Amino acid sequence: MRQTQLFIRTKKDAPKDEVSRNAQLLIRAGFIHKEMAGVYSFLPLGLRTLNKIIQVIREEMNAVGGQEVLLASLQDKEPWEKTDRWDDEKVGVWFKTKLKNGTDLGLAVTHEEPMTRMMTQHISSYRDLPALTYHFQTKFRNETRAKSGIMRMREFLMKDLYSFARTQEEHDTLYASLKEAYKKVFKRVGLGEVTYPTFASGGMFSKYSEEFQTVSDAGEDIIYVDEASGQALNTEVLNDEVLNDLGLKRENLVEKKSIEVGNIFSLGTKFSSPLGLTYKNEKGESLPVIMGSYGIGPARVMGTIVEILSDENGLVWPESVAPFRVHLLSLNADEKAEEIYTALSGAGIEVLYDDRDMSAGEKFTESDLLGIPYRVVVGKRSLVSGKAEVKKRTENESQEIAFDDLISFFK
Amino acid sequence: MRQTQLFIRTKKDAPKDEVSRNAQLLIRAGFIHKEMAGVYSFLPLGLRTLNKIIQVIREEMNAVGGQEVLLASLQDKEPWEKTDRWDDEKVGVWFKTKLKNGTDLGLAVTHEEPMTRMMTQHISSYRDLPALTYHFQTKFRNETRAKSGIMRMREFLMKDLYSFARTQEEHDTLYASLKEAYKKVFKRVGLGEVTYPTFASGGMFSKYSEEFQTVSDAGEDIIYVDEASGQALNTEVLNDEVLNDLGLKRENLVEKKSIEVGNIFSLGTKFSSPLGLTYKNEKGESLPVIMGSYGIGPARVMGTIVEILSDENGLVWPESVAPFRVHLLSLNADEKAEEIYTALSGAGIEVLYDDRDMSAGEKFTESDLLGIPYRVVVGKRSLVSGKAEVKKRTENESQEIAFDDLISFFK
The missing domain is CATH 3.30.930.10 (Bira Bifunctional Protein; Domain 2)
Structure with missing residues (x-):
């Protein structure tokens, strides 16, 4: 699913009347x-x-x-x-x-x-x-x-x-x-x-x-x-x-x-x-x-x-119940990100694709809040290296995965 | 699904207070x-x-x-x-x-x-x-x-x-x-x-x-x-x-x-x-x-x-919404019927299997009432001929299909 088509808006603050x-x-x-x-x-x-x-x-x-x-x-x-x-x-x-x-x-x-x-x-x-x-x-x-x-x-x-x-x-x-x-x-x-x-x-x-x-x-x-x-x-x-x-x-x-x-x-x-x-x-x-x-x-x-x-940055979903398995973020690399979105979706992998025009910082913060198990970032640097940055929501370290290996990584 | 495991009982008569x-x-x-x-x-x-x-x-x-x-x-x-x-x-x-x-x-x-x-x-x-x-x-x-x-x-x-x-x-x-x-x-x-x-x-x-x-x-x-x-x-x-x-x-x-x-x-x-x-x-x-x-x-x-x-014999479902695509009836040929049930189900074909100990007449009448698009009958004669009798719910004539051809018939 493309986030440009998803109507929801996330919020910085919780409603005041909500205690849980x-x-x-x-x-x-x-x-x-x-x-x-x-x-x-x-x-x-x-x-x-x-x-x-x-x-x-x-x-x-x-x-x-x-x-x-x-x-x-x-x-x-x-x-x-x-x-x-x-x-x-x-x-x-x-x-x-x-x-x-x-x-x-x-x-x-x-x-x-x-x-x-x-x-x-x-x-x-x-x-x-x-x-x-x-x-x-x-x-x-x-x-x-x-x-x-x-x-x-x-x-x-x-x-x-x-x-x-x-x-x-x-x-x-x-x-x-x-x-x-x-x-x-x-x-x-x-x-x-x-x-x-x-x-x-x-x-x-x-x-x-x-x-x-x-x-x-x-x-x-x-x-x-x-x-x-x-x-x-x-x-x-x-x-x-x-x-x-x-x-x-x-x-x-x-x-x-x-x-x-x-x-x-x-x-x-x-x-x-x-x-x-x-x-x-x-x-x-x-x-x-x-x-x-x-x-x-x-x-x-x-x-x-x-x-x-969940942790201080937001939701954390186990893969078995996550709304999507992969959160794909395009940082000014829409053409390559589109290609990866199509390829992963075509391989039956559930991807939420952040195709919006927003800063990297905002995208990262929101991605943590949503809690999808894997974050895949495609940016300008990726286009040079031919690799996407893949990070689990539960880990701090990311790893670089070649574009061509992404499907097998998630299969 | 096996009918021996299905808890429902069909009825000969409609409830008296039901007008529709x-x-x-x-x-x-x-x-x-x-x-x-x-x-x-x-x-x-x-x-x-x-x-x-x-x-x-x-x-x-x-x-x-x-x-x-x-x-x-x-x-x-x-x-x-x-x-x-x-x-x-x-x-x-x-x-x-x-x-x-x-x-x-x-x-x-x-x-x-x-x-x-x-x-x-x-x-x-x-x-x-x-x-x-x-x-x-x-x-x-x-x-x-x-x-x-x-x-x-x-x-x-x-x-x-x-x-x-x-x-x-x-x-x-x-x-x-x-x-x-x-x-x-x-x-x-x-x-x-x-x-x-x-x-x-x-x-x-x-x-x-x-x-x-x-x-x-x-x-x-x-x-x-x-x-x-x-x-x-x-x-x-x-x-x-x-x-x-x-x-x-x-x-x-x-x-x-x-x-x-x-x-x-x-x-x-x-x-x-x-x-x-x-x-x-x-x-x-x-x-x-x-x-x-x-x-x-x-x-x-x-x-x-x-x-x-629906017609005078009961329900008639289009394939797109039928509860099952095939109603498999065993008439004292349980071993072969079991084999066909396993094969068709394994091929992704939705089968309701009448594995109950009942007369052929009762099974036919109930099969018409349920309205599943295809009825497949395996009886003593089938065991000799190597063929099942296949009839569409909407047609009167049945056709004989060799056991080995059933999956491709329904695929």
Whole structure:
């Protein structure tokens, strides 16, 4: 993409009302736009990164047999009343609205209820199970505080997957495969080394659950990490019984601030029973389906990457989720830069090409702010040497690469 | 994809409360699920088709320079008050909700206002124009009647593109390029021959606009078509002045029922003026940006394809939007069918493989219902002849293709 065609303007200063580092940097770099507190829009570079995170998650969900669907956001109250989650006293973050005839509707806070109800139309026999369904769909949560940028939005895309099993044993196998898939997701997006599976309370769903917590000072959570085993636990479950079950010793735990980037729940029959999701086993007996739910918010992952990896000069994207792989800067050498842009793009390498008429200093500063993994500079000196200056965003030293070797360098 | 892993169940009968043909067939075929009147979820096959339509639209928007973004659905009233569209008396289909502190929010009925406001952060000079931004984002419309299946939903994805130009002349060029892009979209998704650019009233926006109307008895609109020129006009503008302007004669017009599958509007400065979207020209003068807006609802396109192309046996998908290109049926020849499934999939051909243990009759009936363009049958006879029976969904006659020639047949 040519920057002369990209409509965004970067900013020197962050908006004064924005306290989170992720939103400050993403707004300055023109990745997102703030609509109001807790509500952000994604601009071209931000959407590209968000979509790359979505695609990583999609691939890992498909790899364990997930089937992608798209459930609606507008919710009728019927299934939520059956599970006792319609009342605002029970679920405090509902946004609600009304049809013209006065019928109450909700905006999905999550999708256990409609997903379970939908599956009653398709599952009836043991032959229909197991099944894994997931979608990327907007959730709406009427948060009182919304000061964490794109890590806690009032409207946000979530990947939520639901597992449907015949037996607890079958559920445990699905759950374990999803847990592994989650580890792969966080590893692929560059958060693997600082993200811990974390034993936690099950909330409304079950006695226990597991969270994936990324260590960061920007986090709203506190976890206790046993660094030897890589296991962590949440404050809520820091008691002798749990420590004993997990084989952990209190004195080995280190307290850390963290961001919850994913969570997985065993739901048992908490949703299938009230909503009538049953199957007939080989003997013709009707049994409730054993369920699990597994969530990741792609924008929270994106905000977390910004919190963890960015530096004093701006954003730093891992190659797996960067909006482009290469940032090509022309410094008064447009003819050669055009040629390189065409060649690299033609070879399938994603290039953002700064073809604007601006000073070298401005281009360098903005390139650091955008955080694309590789910067390739073509200037007057290059035309003499036949070499471009290639620098990784994470390194200070650049190297000279002959024009003819650029494609193979990036392949 | 293997059908043993696909969780959907097809149905012999349509739901009794569903009056539209598109929803009846799509529910029976397991492409969609009805949540409530006017609200549908997309199941794996339906989502694949919806995504193919989205991708066709995306490619054509990118081809004319569109930049993809993603604006929020939750709307604060400020920009809508400035254009006088917040009041329910002015826009009758708002869904509204509230933050916990009592602040009113709307659920986007469209995005002219937030898109224009967002662009004020990025456009200030003639050098920043022209620009084309678009997104695929959910719209919420509180429709009184919702009886047309996925053609008129209370919650639906829309592609809306906005053009920003310096002058009326520049706007006219952008508008013309978008009009051509729209023709390409409808041609690619199989509706080209029955879809007419239709002169219409501009509604709240401008004196005139253009709709793309697809002729169908399921339509809610009436258009008048001049078949010689391929030009149509809507009832609202059937008057001597317009006929004269377009060079049409009343006696040549044929009345037809039709479905509005897209619309394009010249907005002038109706949004840029109240929202302060201006640019400085070469002389340093501040001028309002000239805008246009261009909408297509991918699900309405999908519903229209069903209304136009399906037959008495079920759905019929054009290859460009079919969930899979090939439906492979094994009739007690699983070993050979597996081999073909692996070979075709490996060659990049999208195959739905019916590997279930069911009668030939049931498999054939369901294959017709799903409407995948090519049916490939491998049965006992195939094992003797070394040939599969290949039939197009739109033809009655099948042909025999040697196993070894299948890949080249579909390449």
